[in-house]
Amino acid sequence: MRIVAVEPGGATCDSPVVCHPTPRTVLSVPQFDPAAAQRGSAAVPGSEIEYAEGGTWPLIRRHLLNVGLMILTLGLYRFWAITKMRQILWRRIRLAGQPLEYTGTGLEIFLGFLRVFLIVLLPLGIIYMLIELMVERSASATDPNTLDILGFGYAMVILMLIEMGRFLSWRYRISRTRWRGIRGRIELSASKYLQVAVASALMIILSGWLLKPIVDLYRAQMVIGALNLGGLRGRYVGGTLRLLGIWFAIWLVYGAAIVGAAVYFFTRTAFSGLGLDTGSQSVVGTFVVVFLVTVLGIHLLCVYRVAFWRFVSKASSVGPVRVAFTGKAIGYTWLTLGNWLILIFSVGLLAPVTWERKIRYLAANVVVYDMPDPADLRQVGEDESSVGGEGLAGDFDIA
Amino acid sequence: MTSISPEERSPEDASPAGPRGNAHLLDGVTGVDHRVAILVEARGLRILPADPSAAEPQCPLLWPWSKVYRPASAGESMVFAMLDAQDARLTPDGADHARAIRDRATGDERRSGRQVFGLTRRPSAAVAIGLTGLMLAIALLALAPLSGLAARLLPADTGAASSDAVIQTLAAAHRRCVGQEGLKALEALNVRLARAAEINPPQLTVIDWKLVNAFALPGGRVVLTDGLIREAEDGSEIAAVMAHEIAHVIHRDPMTAWIRQEGVSLVLAVLFGQEAAGSIASTLTGSLLNATYTRDQEDRADRTALDLLAATGISAEGGRAFFERLRREGRDNAVGSLLSLMETHPGAADRAELFAVADTGDDPGLTEEDLAAVKRMCP
Numbered sequence: 030m031r032i033v034a035v036e037p038g039g040a041t042c043d044s045p046v047v048c049h050p051t052p053r054t055v056l057s058v059p060q061f062d063p064a065a066a067q068r069g070s071a072a073v074p075g076s077e078i079e080y081a082e083g084g085t086w087p088l089i090r091r092h093l094l095n096v097g098l099m100i101l102t103l104g105l106y107r108f109w110a111i112t113k114m115r116q117i118l119w120r121r122i123r124l125a126g127q128p129l130e131y132t133g134t135g136l137e138i139f140l141g142f143l144r145v146f147l148i149v150l151l152p153l154g155i156i157y158m159l160i161e162l163m164v165e166r167s168a169s170a171t172d173p174n175t176l177d178i179l180g181f182g183y184a185m186v187i188l189m190l191i192e193m194g195r196f197l198s199w200r201y202r203i204s205r206t207r208w209r210g211i212r213g214r215i216e217l218s219a220s221k222y223l224q225v226a227v228a229s230a231l232m233i234i235l236s237g238w239l240l241k242p243i244v245d246l247y248r249a250q251m252v253i254g255a256l257n258l259g260g261l262r263g264r265y266v267g268g269t270l271r272l273l274g275i276w277f278a279i280w281l282v283y284g285a286a287i288v289g290a291a292v293y294f295f296t297r298t299a300f301s302g303l304g305l306d307t308g309s310q311s312v313v314g315t316f317v318v319v320f321l322v323t324v325l326g327i328h329l330l331c332v333y334r335v336a337f338w339r340f341v342s343k344a345s346s347v348g349p350v351r352v353a354f355t356g357k358a359i360g361y362t363w364l365t366l367g368n369w370l371i372l373i374f375s376v377g378l379l380a381p382v383t384w385e386r387k388i389r390y391l392a393a394n395v396v397v398y399d400m401p402d403p404a405d406l407r408q409v410g411e412d413e414s415s416v417g418g419e420g421l422a423g424d425f426d427i428a
Numbered sequence: 429m430t431s432i433s434p435e436e437r438s439p440e441d442a443s444p445a446g447p448r449g450n451a452h453l454l455d456g457v458t459g460v461d462h463r464v465a466i467l468v469e470a471r472g473l474r475i476l477p478a479d480p481s482a483a484e485p486q487c488p489l490l491w492p493w494s495k496v497y498r499p500a501s502a503g504e505s506m507v508f509a510m511l512d513a514q515d516a517r518l519t520p521d522g523a524d525h526a527r528a529i530r531d532r533a534t535g536d537e538r539r540s541g542r543q544v545f546g547l548t549r550r551p552s553a554a555v556a557i558g559l560t561g562l563m564l565a566i567a568l569l570a571l572a573p574l575s576g577l578a579a580r581l582l583p584a585d586t587g588a589a590s591s592d593a594v595i596q597t598l599a600a601a602h603r604r605c606v607g608q609e610g611l612k613a614l615e616a617l618n619v620r621l622a623r624a625a626e627i628n629p630p631q632l633t634v635i636d637w638k639l640v641n642a643f644a645l646p647g648g649r650v651v652l653t654d655g656l657i658r659e660a661e662d663g664s665e666i667a668a669v670m671a672h673e674i675a676h677v678i679h680r681d682p683m684t685a686w687i688r689q690e691g692v693s694l695v696l697a698v699l700f701g702q703e704a705a706g707s708i709a710s711t712l713t714g715s716l717l718n719a720t721y722t723r724d725q726e727d728r729a730d731r732t733a734l735d736l737l738a739a740t741g742i743s744a745e746g747g748r749a750f751f752e753r754l755r756r757e758g759r760d761n762a763v764g765s766l767l768s769l770m771e772t773h774p775g776a777a778d779r780a781e782l783f784a785v786a787d788t789g790d791d792p793g794l795t796e797e798d799l800a801a802v803k804r805m806c807p
């Protein structure tokens with residue numbers, strides 16, 4: 030890379046950094062250097078997401094500092110800690126060679142958290158307390174159905190709040206993510222998504238989680254349909270029924286595993302009644318069976334999630350950008366279990382390792398292609414949601 | 429073209445026009461990565477499009493130093509932004525150019541974006557945390573009077589069902605004492621004291637439990653243990669304890685404590701987050717706060733109990749004897765001063781002194797026959 034300064038007489042200075050023109054010299058615009066443009070806008074060098082390795086130690090060091098500051102501030106620093114970490118992780122993720130940028134601030138998340146706490150959680154808590162007191166006053170005269178309805182309503186509100194928390198968190202994070210200086214955004218109001226949250230909570234509770242895939246895909250449809258990168262709009266063409274088959278199959282397999290475990294315990298009990306089983310054998314056997322059923326449950330959930338991502342990525346696009354997910358369930362299960370083990374054995378101090386593992390997994394399995402011409406990528410709308418923050422996500426620690 | 433003054437030049441960039449170099453500019457309007465040359469001038473950073481055939485960047489091309497800053501989102505990378513075009517990002521190719529810009533840039537990122545509460549710049553983490561901590565401390569201090577006020581606004585029987593459930597659970601582990609003679613005597617004392625307080629008599633329960641204890645629950649419920657009754661040497665001892673518990677009922681202290689605990693939980697949830705609200709730190713803080721409030725309530729209940737004893741002419745000597753025995757038997761603050769912060773009751777010596785100096789009357793509250801009947805309640 031070099032600067033070429035042109036003097037009025039046509040003489041050039043080709044110092045790589047600085048020219049020293051004569052006093053009469055008026056600096057002109059440096060001439061266009063074609064070699065320099067190759068790193069610029071003409072062509073997008075790659076089409077896949079990559080994770081630019083910057084070493085895990087700087088992340089751990091920052092995390093330890095964050096933990097220290099959180100202890101000193103009785104936990105209130107957590108909003109700034111999240112922000113610092115996101116800033117580092119975001120800029121290590123490169124899309125077509127250009128890093129993502131996280132522009133959110135700790136203050137925004139903190140104020141969003143306070144706002145939701147004061148406007149939603151505190152009044153809800155007081156209302157819940159008053160209902161509890163009213164029911165208590167006349168508990169003997171209260172119809173058991175009323176108590177059931179109250180319990181149902183409470184579960185609904187909690188599920189809905191968690192769902193809203195997730196949505197507000199996505200919306201905030203997307204609005205604070207830039208690529209090539211262009212902001213992302215989700216053009217979906219919280220009140221509109223509240224309807225989705227209510228419907229989701231109702232369907233999930235009433236169906237006993239059987240209709241979860243429909244709810245998941247419907248939510249994906251809503252969010253991706255409202256997703257934008259500058260002027261590029263998101264699109265989802267995939268329907269909401271496609272994952273029901275795999276979901277039912279998962280239930281059947283897991284149901285069979287539970288029945289198998291029950292048969293095992295029943296047989297054990299019968300044998301121990303006959304004195305054919307020792308206590309230690311019984312403990313080891315129980316542990317092994319419970320462990321296997323738990324791991325199977327986690328794996329089946331991972332099977333579903335991988336199927337979900339494969340389907341959703343295939344059905345989604347943002348402008349010309351297409352995404353494919355190539356991950357396998359076994360890899361995702363290993364990622365999930367490995368991260369749990371790391372968190373448990375390091376008492377959370379190695380959390381950055383788990384975040385990096387997740388991002389590396391995504392970078393290795395998400396393929397982004399048909400990148401847009403940067404000239405077609407235009408900033409749209411004002412920079413909003415700065416005060417909204419993540420809202421409920423901060424309240425429920427699901428950020 | 430503006431020249432840079434000599435004193436503003438860095439030694440290695442001693443050019444009249446300042447250092448120039450190639451850089452990348454994202455103008456924040458389109459995704460195009462503009463190739464530009466940058467000039468360090470006295471007024472600011474001048475940006476010159478390097479490719480005459482390409483579209484011009486759509487952001488300001490002179491960035492005054494007072495508005496140039498390094499966005500925190502870029503970390504250690506030498507990326508620059510400008511307050512009037514916060515979406516634009518400039519990345520110089522050379523480290524020397526970057527250093528020259530960094531040394532001159534005086535923009536404050538906290539002035540960028542939408543501001544909060546009409547401030548000209550966003551508060552730093554330290555200021556925000558400090559102010560919030562202060563407000564939470566005030567909220568915690570205000571909780572005591574507010575919870576008392578809320579408890580008074582609620583009907584007197586609020587929480588009775590829950591209290592009955594607690595008593596039932598207790599009775600499952602330690603059976604109820606149902607000796608009719610004793611119950612009748614205690615009930616008469618209960619009515620006498622409640623009448624003096626001008627409230628409905630609380631619902632009284634005696635539990636067959638060796639622990640020396642008595643407590644009031646929300647909704648006007650008072651529980652005495654057999655351990656306490658058996659230790660009583662005089663009817664006025666039981667009368668003093670009952671007067672103390674009835675005083676709690678008068679002041680709605682159990683309901684106040686419940687509301688306050690819920691409030692403390694909410695405040696702690698703000699401090700520590702939902703997940704960590706039950707952690708050691710929050711539990712310790714909660715216990716300390718609750719203990720301070722409870723000591724005040726106990727002190728007030730003692731004084732009200734003396735008023736009730738005076739109104740009914742019952743001797744306060746029983747109260748003195750009861751607390752004196754507690755002190756002698758070391759059930760009081762034998763622990764150090766730090767742990768005494770966690771104590772929920774005032775010291776037994778002070779309480780004994782309070783009852784000793786009070787002249788409330790000579791009536792024992794329970795006759796010797798009544799006391800004997802009460803002691804027989806739990807065979």
